[in-house]
Amino acid sequence: MARAVKPQRKAINTAVAWSIGLLIFFPILWTILTSFKTEAQAISDPPVFLAFDWTLENYGIVMERSNYARFLWNSIIIAGGSTILGIMIAVPAAWSMAFVPSKRTKDILLWMLSTKMLPAVGVLYPIYLLFIKLGLLDSRTGLVLVLMLMNLPIIVWMLYTYFKEIPGEILEAARMDGATLREEVIHILTPMAVPGIASTLLLNFILAWNEAFWTLNLTAAKAAPLTAFIASYSSPEGLFYAKLSAASTMAIAPILVLGWFSQKQLVSGLTFGAVK
Amino acid sequence: MTFKYRALLGACAIGAISTGALAETITIATVNNGDMIRMQGYTDDFTAKTGHEVEWVTLEENVLRQRVTQDIAAKGGQFDIMTIGMYETPIWGQQDWLVALDDLSAEYDVDDILPAMRGGLSVDGTLYAAPFYGESSMIMYRTDLMEKAGLEMPDAPTWEFVAEAARAMTDKENEIYGICLRGKAGWGENMAFLTATSNAFGARWFDEDWKPQFDSPEWNETLTFYLDLMNEAGPPGASTNGFNENLSLFQQGKCGMWIDATVAASFVTNPNDSTVADKVGFALAPDTGKGKRGNWLWAWALAIPAGTQKVDAAKAFIEWATSKAYIEMVAEKEGWANVPPGARTSLYENPEYQKVPFAQMTLDSILSADPTQPTVEPVPYVGVQFAAIPEFAGIATQVGQEFSAALAGQQTAEEALEKAQALTADEMEAAGY
Numbered sequence: 001m002a003r004a005v006k007p008q009r010k011a012i013n014t015a016v017a018w019s020i021g022l023l024i025f026f027p028i029l030w031t032i033l034t035s036f037k038t039e040a041q042a043i044s045d046p047p048v049f050l051a052f053d054w055t056l057e058n059y060g061i062v063m064e065r066s067n068y069a070r071f072l073w074n075s076i077i078i079a080g081g082s083t084i085l086g087i088m089i090a091v092p093a094a095w096s097m098a099f100v101p102s103k104r105t106k107d108i109l110l111w112m113l114s115t116k117m118l119p120a121v122g123v124l125y126p127i128y129l130l131f132i133k134l135g136l137l138d139s140r141t142g143l144v145l146v147l148m149l150m151n152l153p154i155i156v157w158m159l160y161t162y163f164k165e166i167p168g169e170i171l172e173a174a175r176m177d178g179a180t181l182r183e184e185v186i187h188i189l190t191p192m193a194v195p196g197i198a199s200t201l202l203l204n205f206i207l208a209w210n211e212a213f214w215t216l217n218l219t220a221a222k223a224a225p226l227t228a229f230i231a232s233y234s235s236p237e238g239l240f241y242a243k244l245s246a247a248s249t250m251a252i253a254p255i256l257v258l259g260w261f262s263q264k265q266l267v268s269g270l271t272f273g274a275v276k
Numbered sequence: 277m278t279f280k281y282r283a284l285l286g287a288c289a290i291g292a293i294s295t296g297a298l299a300e301t302i303t304i305a306t307v308n309n310g311d312m313i314r315m316q317g318y319t320d321d322f323t324a325k326t327g328h329e330v331e332w333v334t335l336e337e338n339v340l341r342q343r344v345t346q347d348i349a350a351k352g353g354q355f356d357i358m359t360i361g362m363y364e365t366p367i368w369g370q371q372d373w374l375v376a377l378d379d380l381s382a383e384y385d386v387d388d389i390l391p392a393m394r395g396g397l398s399v400d401g402t403l404y405a406a407p408f409y410g411e412s413s414m415i416m417y418r419t420d421l422m423e424k425a426g427l428e429m430p431d432a433p434t435w436e437f438v439a440e441a442a443r444a445m446t447d448k449e450n451e452i453y454g455i456c457l458r459g460k461a462g463w464g465e466n467m468a469f470l471t472a473t474s475n476a477f478g479a480r481w482f483d484e485d486w487k488p489q490f491d492s493p494e495w496n497e498t499l500t501f502y503l504d505l506m507n508e509a510g511p512p513g514a515s516t517n518g519f520n521e522n523l524s525l526f527q528q529g530k531c532g533m534w535i536d537a538t539v540a541a542s543f544v545t546n547p548n549d550s551t552v553a554d555k556v557g558f559a560l561a562p563d564t565g566k567g568k569r570g571n572w573l574w575a576w577a578l579a580i581p582a583g584t585q586k587v588d589a590a591k592a593f594i595e596w597a598t599s600k601a602y603i604e605m606v607a608e609k610e611g612w613a614n615v616p617p618g619a620r621t622s623l624y625e626n627p628e629y630q631k632v633p634f635a636q637m638t639l640d641s642i643l644s645a646d647p648t649q650p651t652v653e654p655v656p657y658v659g660v661q662f663a664a665i666p667e668f669a670g671i672a673t674q675v676g677q678e679f680s681a682a683l684a685g686q687q688t689a690e691e692a693l694e695k696a697q698a699l700t701a702d703e704m705e706a707a708g709y
Contacts, residue, residue, distance in 0.1 A: 040549050043524040065313065125350070132352050216339060217346070220354040221303050221331035232334035235308045237519055237539055239549065 028252070034245035035059070042242040058246035066229055068250060075225035075254075077140050078215070079208035082147035083201055086155045089148075091197070094159035095185055099168055109160065112153040120150070120213050131218060138220040146218065147208045154207070155200055162196025163189065198265045202258070209255050226251035299327040300589040302356040305344055307576065308334050309539075311409050311616045312359065314606065315597055321605065322596045328589045337464070344581075348373050351583040356590045360405060360579050362396040362647065366664045368579070369404035375580040375587055377403045377594065384595050388620050393575050396647045396658070405577035406598040409539075410618030412641035413472065413571045415559040416526065416544055417533040418552060421445045421452065425532075431637075435476065435501065435562040435570070438533065442509035445532030454509035456531035457502070460518035461680035463672035468572055468661040469535070470679060471672070474498040476563045476570035480651040481663050481700075486709040490675075490697035499689045503682060515684035527551060535561055537574070538641055541634035542613060558637040560644065566652050572661035573645035575619070618642055667707045674699050 005013075034042050036054045062068070097105050127146065128137075136142030166189065174188045190197065212227040219228060230251050233244040259266070306312045312334075319330045333355070335343060344358045348368065360368070368374050380386050386394075386403065393407045415433065422429055425444035430437070442454030458469040471481065479494035489495060506514050509532075511525055519536060523543055526534045527550040534540070547553040561571035578597060580590045596602060600622055606615045612629045617638055623629050624639045650660040657663035662672065675696040682692040 040527065043520075045524070045528065045530075065316070125346075128346060128350050128352065132350060137352055137354055216335075217343065220305070220333045224333070228333075228335075231336050231339055232308055234336035235520075237309050237537060238543065239520065239523065240308065 028256075031245045031252075032249050034242055035249045037242050037245075039239040039242045042245070043239060058242045059250070061243055062233070062246050062250065066232065066247070068229065071224060071226045071229040071251075072254070074140060074223055075209055075227075075251075078143045078147060078223070078225050079205050081140070081144035082151065082208045083204045085144060086148045086152050086204060087159075087197065087201060090152060090155040090159050090200075091190065092185060093156050094163050095189060097156070097160050098163035098166075099171060109157065112156060116153055124213075124217060128217070137218060138222050138224075140223045143215060143218060143223060143225075146214050147211055150211070150214065151204050151207055155204055158200045158203070159193070159196065162193050162200075165196075166192050195265065195268050198262075199268070202262050202266050206255055206259065299329070300586045301329040301331060302586050302589050302593060303331045303333060303354065304357040304359070304578075304593070305333045305335065305340055305355045306359040307337050307340055309576070310542075312576070314610070314614065315408070315602075315616075318602075318605065322593060325596065326589070326592050328592060330593065348581045348583070353581075353583045353585070355581060356584045356586045357578050357580055357593060359408070359576055361577065362573065362575050363659065363662050363664055363669070365397045365405045365577060365579065366399055366658055367666055369399035369402070373582050374404040375582055375584070375590075377406055377580075377591070380406075380591070380595060384599060385622075388600065388622050390619060390621055390642060392573055392642055392645060392647065393619060396573060397575060397577050405575075405579035406594045407575040407577045407619040408598055409616035410573070410575040410642060411538045412573050412618070412638065412645050413469070413536055413561050414538050414541075414637055414641045415533055415535050415561060416541060417441075417557050417559065418445070418529075418531070418555050419557045420555045421532045422557070429557060429559050432560045432569075433562050435564050438535075438562045439501070439505050439509075442505060442533060446509040451530050452532065453511040453525075453530060454532040455505060456511055456517065456522040456525050456534045457506060457514070458518055458522065458536070459506065459510075459514040459680055459683045460516055460521070461673065461676040462518070463662065463669045463676060465518045465676065466680055466683075467672040467676040470498065470502065470676075472561070472572040472661040473502065473570040475568045475651050475660065476561075476566065477501070478564070478566045478568075478652040480653055480655050482655060482657065482704075484654055484656050486656060486704060488697055488700035488704065490693045490700060495693055496689065499679065499682065499693060503689055506683060515680045535570070538618070538634065538638040541638065545633065558634050560637070560641060568650070568652055569644050571641050571645050573642065573647055574661070667703055671700050671703045674703075 033049070035058055036056070037048070037052050038055060038057070041048055041052045097109065131137045131142055134142075136145075170192070171184055171188055174184050179188065210227070212231075215225050215227045216231060219225070230244070230247050233240055233247045306316075316332050316334075319332075323329055340359065341364070344355060344360065345364075346352070347354050348358070365374070369376075389403075389407060390410065393410045394403060397403060397405045397407060415429070415438070417429055422441065422445065425441060427441050427444060429441070438455070444454070446452065446454035458466045460466055474480070474495060477494050477498040479492060479498050480489050483489055511517065511530065517525070519540070522531065522534055522536060523540060525531050526540075526544055529552045534544075541556075541558060544550050544556050545553050550556075561569050563569045578594045580587060580594070584590060598619065600620065603615045603620065603623060607628070612626075613632050615623065615629070617623070617635070624635065629635055645660050647658050647660050650658075655663075657665060659668075662668050678687070678692040678695045678699075681687050682689055
């Protein structure tokens with residue numbers, strides 16, 4: 001039964017929700033605003049919020065100095081490739097865990113998740129040496145593989161949770177009608193889990209897009225994505241905040257737009273099965 | 277087709293193939309600062325002269341340090357040239373991680389490199405990195421505030437005078453602070469400044485047996501003097517201020533004096549960014565009459581990692597980027613104030629460059645720093661604001677955190693020094709010293 005909410009209480013809830021939302025968004029807003037300031041305005045004390053001379057100079061400098069298109073293309077390939085590859089591996093894995101569980105399924109799931117508890121730097125050197133041997137340093141293929149492996153536990157866990165919400169009887173009925181395993185997964189399970197798969201895709205794309213540790217450590221000039229593009233604008237001696245903010249805004253803009261247009265799918269996927 | 281034409285065609289083909297084989301693409305790791313970015317803009321000139329292409333990887337200073345260390349130690353071969361400093365060069369050169377630059381051309385004139393820079397970038401007399409630009413530290417001060425305080429800054433002041441002037445210039449109600457110094461923790465931040473300052477007070481990091489010296493009266497005097505001065509005449513929140521924060525304060529007219537890198541002179545005198553551009557004077561970093569000044573010595577230099585397959589192309593680039601001809605090209609296109617400073621003697625002999633207001637003081641500062649004899653008492657290490665041993669960066673960052681906490685008022689100078697002594701002794705023992 002729905003709880004009756006007084007209008008006054010509703011107004012307070014709305015105000016609190018908006019405040020929290022703005023608080024979370026504020027660093028991004030500040031970055032965007034700073035990108036339109038001069039370097040002197042960017043560090044002025046007290047800080048200026050909107051009353052400054054808006055300029056596009058920083059964007060001009062960034063575009064002139066860096067090959068933005070190449071960084072962007074690398075980000076798309078690395079984030080997209082690792083996400084698609086991860087989904088291709090995780091769907092059958094999550095299917096078997098959800099519908100054909102063994103005694104050790106829970107242990108395997110926990111073990112997979114436990115790999116995320118190891119600090120990434122702990123395996124940096126072995127992976128670096130492996131990459132040298134395999135010739136994968138500064139290659140998009142190498143980063144696709146590493147980011148896929150790093151995010152695979154999360155992908156499997158998310159899909160497992162979604163698949164558990166699908167009644168096994170439907171898959172059994174398909175099997176009785178003569179569906180092969182491949183047909184069962186592709187034609188029956190996948191369409192029913194589309195919201196879950198879509199939100200997993202989006203979330204992992206965002207995680208891979210923002211990943212900075214591996215992308216900075218395993219790339220140089222050829223495969224460097226937008227994280228390296230941002231890092232190149234920090235300076236030990238000299239003012240750089242406005243240019244850094246312009247580079248950051250250019251790096252997050254594509255993912256912000258993607259997140260904005262897919263927020264419905266993200267929310268519905270993330271709350272999938274929350275209400276029974 | 278006659279024999280003559282066939283021979284000519286064949287020769288052309290061989291020429292084309294051999295030129296193609298000689299032209300390489302080299303990858304250079306560098307930091308984001310004005311001179312380095314300017315150099316990237318002139319890459320076409322290098323390509324036109326040599327046929328070699330260049331790929332740039334620009335990284336934040338600490339990320340760059342970690343990336344190149346990792347790559348060089350694992351022989352990853354991702355970089356053909358790396359931008360490193362005076363701290364890394366002697367350590368890596370000693371370990372044969374770098375290609376010796378001992379066969380540079382006569383035209384390059386290696387003897388023209390400033391002796392202090394050459395000494396700091398060499399191991400046993402062999403150069404391992406060519407300085408692109410060099411810097412020391414000096415006092416930048418507000419001439420109007422100094423005059424208002426009724427004082428006159430000498431060219432070579434003492435710490436006693438600097439403290440007196442800082443207190444006289446301070447006007448906290450109007451947000452003017454007599455002195456701005458680094459307080460942010462880090463081996464390249466507050467510890468670069470405090471290590472150089474401690475040299476002037478007669479302190480040292482280690483004695484000749486590598487025993488830490490933070491329990492010495494000289495270190496106590498250094499830290500107590502610094503904390504007292506900053507508490508009385510420094511800006512609020514100074515424990516989080518590094519180079520960029522102090523630059524911002526000075527440019528906004530909030531600092532009477534700022535002691536920091538000589539490269540800052542061009543920023544504080546630039547009217548586009550600085551509100552006090554026409555009111556800035558320069559002086560040598562202060563001393564205490566013990567024979568050493570509190571100024572450091574640093575160079576951003578270009579070195580070739582031992583694992584690269586493109587040594588010849590890399591050397592060609594280094595010769596081009598650190599040559600006299602490069603300096604002349606930048607001067608011609610962007611003016612003498614924009615050439616990379618602090619690397620070559622001939623630059624300071626140039627009458628045109630002598631007209632740049634901070635040129636002479638920069639040279640004097642560089643010449644007064646001696647990385648091979650940085651302290652009053654003898655030491656077993658090389659380096660003015662650091663000790664060139666692999667353990668230093670880690671230890672100094674921890675010590676810097678203790679000193680920064682003391683500046684923030686979280687502990688006393690004695691407590692900070694006691695902790696610094698204990699942690700340094702532990703780390704050095706663990707490292708086998």
